[in-house]
Amino acid sequence: MSKYVIETKNLTKQYGTQKSVADLNIHVKQGRIYGLLGRNGAGKTTTMKMLLGLTQPTSGEVTIWGQPLRTNEKKLLPRIGYLIESPGFYPNLTATENLRIFATLRGVPSRNAIKNALDLVGLPYKDKKLFSQYSLGMKQRLAIALAIMHDPELLILDEPINGLDPIGIAEVRSFIRDLCTERGKTILISSHILSEIALLADDIGIIDHGALLEEESLAELEAKSSRHIRFTVSSTTQAARILERNFHETQFTIQDDYKMRLHNLGIPVGEIVTAFVENGLTVSEAYVCEESLEDYFKRVTGGEGIA
Amino acid sequence: MLDLVKCEFWKLKRKKFVLFVIFSALLFPIPFTALVLKGNVGDLNAFDGLYDLLICMAVPVMLPCILGIIGAMLFYMERDNATLKNLIAIPVSAWEIATAKIIVLYFISFLFTCITLFSAIIGGIIAGSDLGNIWNKLITAIITAILYATGTLPIIIAIVKFNRSYIFAVILTFFYTMFGFSLAFTGQFTSDNQVMKVLTSILPTPVIYRWQASRMIEQGTTAFENWQPYFLKLGIVVFTVFILGGISYFAIIKIYKKQEGQV
Numbered sequence: 304m305s306k307y308v309i310e311t312k313n314l315t316k317q318y319g320t321q322k323s324v325a326d327l328n329i330h331v332k333q334g335r336i337y338g339l340l341g342r343n344g345a346g347k348t349t350t351m352k353m354l355l356g357l358t359q360p361t362s363g364e365v366t367i368w369g370q371p372l373r374t375n376e377k378k379l380l381p382r383i384g385y386l387i388e389s390p391g392f393y394p395n396l397t398a399t400e401n402l403r404i405f406a407t408l409r410g411v412p413s414r415n416a417i418k419n420a421l422d423l424v425g426l427p428y429k430d431k432k433l434f435s436q437y438s439l440g441m442k443q444r445l446a447i448a449l450a451i452m453h454d455p456e457l458l459i460l461d462e463p464i465n466g467l468d469p470i471g472i473a474e475v476r477s478f479i480r481d482l483c484t485e486r487g488k489t490i491l492i493s494s495h496i497l498s499e500i501a502l503l504a505d506d507i508g509i510i511d512h513g514a515l516l517e518e519e520s521l522a523e524l525e526a527k528s529s530r531h532i533r534f535t536v537s538s539t540t541q542a543a544r545i546l547e548r549n550f551h552e553t554q555f556t557i558q559d560d561y562k563m564r565l566h567n568l569g570i571p572v573g574e575i576v577t578a579f580v581e582n583g584l585t586v587s588e589a590y591v592c593e594e595s596l597e598d599y600f601k602r603v604t605g606g607e608g609i610a
Numbered sequence: 611m612l613d614l615v616k617c618e619f620w621k622l623k624r625k626k627f628v629l630f631v632i633f634s635a636l637l638f639p640i641p642f643t644a645l646v647l648k649g650n651v652g653d654l655n656a657f658d659g660l661y662d663l664l665i666c667m668a669v670p671v672m673l674p675c676i677l678g679i680i681g682a683m684l685f686y687m688e689r690d691n692a693t694l695k696n697l698i699a700i701p702v703s704a705w706e707i708a709t710a711k712i713i714v715l716y717f718i719s720f721l722f723t724c725i726t727l728f729s730a731i732i733g734g735i736i737a738g739s740d741l742g743n744i745w746n747k748l749i750t751a752i753i754t755a756i757l758y759a760t761g762t763l764p765i766i767i768a769i770v771k772f773n774r775s776y777i778f779a780v781i782l783t784f785f786y787t788m789f790g791f792s793l794a795f796t797g798q799f800t801s802d803n804q805v806m807k808v809l810t811s812i813l814p815t816p817v818i819y820r821w822q823a824s825r826m827i828e829q830g831t832t833a834f835e836n837w838q839p840y841f842l843k844l845g846i847v848v849f850t851v852f853i854l855g856g857i858s859y860f861a862i863i864k865i866y867k868k869q870e871g872q873v
Contacts, residue, residue, distance in 0.1 A: 352695075355695075355699040356698070356699065356701065357695050357698055357699055376701050377701060380699055380700065380701045381700070381701075383699070385699055387695050387699075388692070388695070389692055390692075391691055391692035391693040391694075391695060391696050392691060392693065393621050393687070393691055393693065394691060395621075395623060395624040395625060396620070396621070396623060396624070400620065400623065403620070404617045404620055404621065405696060405700070407613050407616065407617055408613060408614065408617060408697065408700050408702055409700055410613075433624075449696065
């Protein structure tokens with residue numbers, strides 16, 4: 304049994320000569336929210352389409368619950384809920400009628416499934432309003448209702464907060480979080496909005512021009528991007544002793560024998576370097592890192608585009 | 611598959627054109643009833659004459675048009691509403707979706723010819739004639755429905771293949787219908803041209819008409835003798851129409867599958 308719910312191996316999608324997704328290796332763990340972060344056109348939707356069998360990869364493999372998707376679609380897809388691109392429903396039907404169609408095709412056994420799904424997203428059951436009369440936010444809520452109606456174990460949500468107002472965004476965010484923490488769902492969510500991913504995701508994959516640039520937990524990324532003073536010295540053990548003895552400072556992280564980070568920026572760097580040198584240490588690097596998470600993502604992706 | 615067909619019908623809810631289909635099937639007999647009441651069908655029983663007129667003249671004009679337009683509605687529906695992705699990831703395969711839509715066309719065809727029969731009965735009652743052979747007429751209506759639905763599949767290929775606007779589908783459907791109708795009622799009897807003979811032997815409307823005419827025209831009359839060389843047996847008609855329909859069905863599935871890959 305694979306430890307990952309979703310695992311891709313060198314997943315590639317090529318249109319003509321252009322690679323929309325290139326050698327992508329993502330790993331989504333059980334019971335966690337994985338945020339796929341990237342600019343518009345980075346390849347997030349194409350990746351999600353390949354994970355749902357909507358687009359066939361040019362090369363590479365998608366494995367879900369340890370089984371290749373290509374040969375197990377009938378078995379795996381019914382266990383997945385999804386929202387891809389814009390909400391797709393029949394405009395001449397009401398929300399309930401639309402959901403009834405998909406519930407029938409999915410063979411949803413519970414009679415209350417439609418009502419429960421609509422209740423969860425705050426839409427009325429058996430309302431007479433047609434889908435064509437819905438606002439963008441309501442359409443998006445209905446799409447989320449469709450994704451969760453059959454109580455799937457895995458949710459793949461492509462930009463689920465698109466079109467929602469600020470209150471709606473907060474509601475959907477808390478709802479997605481609850482799905483993961485209270486119901487144990489594994490969720491893959493994509494967005495180009497960094498703050499949303501930072502608020503929701505446990506693990507983050509940064510995708511740009513179809514390639515996965517980073518894949519780490521949010522905690523690891525935050526540590527990478529936090530404000531600190533970075534030192535490269537001849538002995539981190541000795542440096543740690545000096546910091547504790549001379550500056551009564553314990554807020555530091557030793558990375559290896561030579562590299563360490565000091566998280567308290569209140570002490571002047573010059574004083575620390577002097578203390579190190581006076582105690583016989585060689586200091587080859589000492590600088591302040593003041594990168595925010597946003598700065599970090601911008602640096603990794605090479606510029607603007609992530610809000 | 612039954613669920614898929616059921617869902618295809620649900621998708622047509624509140625579509626005014628479907629109501630128009632039922633309405634037109636009920637209204638079309640009115641002028642024919644007037645003709646019958648004025649004694650313009652010769653010695654035939656009014657009910658027989660009215661039904662024959664409807665099934666041989668109204669159905670070939672109306673039914674392919676209706677099926678073509680509803681076909682366009684059904685096949686464009688997923689494209690226009692971006693719902694194909696929802697269906698495919700359920701998963702429902704492209705051939706199942708396309709087959710369900712085609713089955714709906716058969717149901718609508720059946721509905722249309724049955725309503726036509728019903729309205730002919732009403733017309734017959736108004737004309738005060740004997741309502742004989744109703745079961746025979748019902749069987750003819752069912753066979754006609756199946757043949758015309760199958761005969762409309764070539765137009766569905768074009769609708770699915772070109773995947774354009776409804777206007778394109780309507781123009782294409784009307785052209786196909788009128789072309790078939792013209793060949794059935796004029797072309798095959800007025801021309802010795804070999805191309806015309808081939809066309810009237812393979813295109814659904816002329817072929818179906820060559821079977822219907824053999825049932826409609828009274829045996830022993832001059833008209834029967836004149837038309838006899840053109841008559842076709844039901845078996846040949848079914849074979850011809852189903853060969854064309856079968857090829858069309860596989861082409862539709864193939865094209866639709868290809869479009870599925872572009873979701």
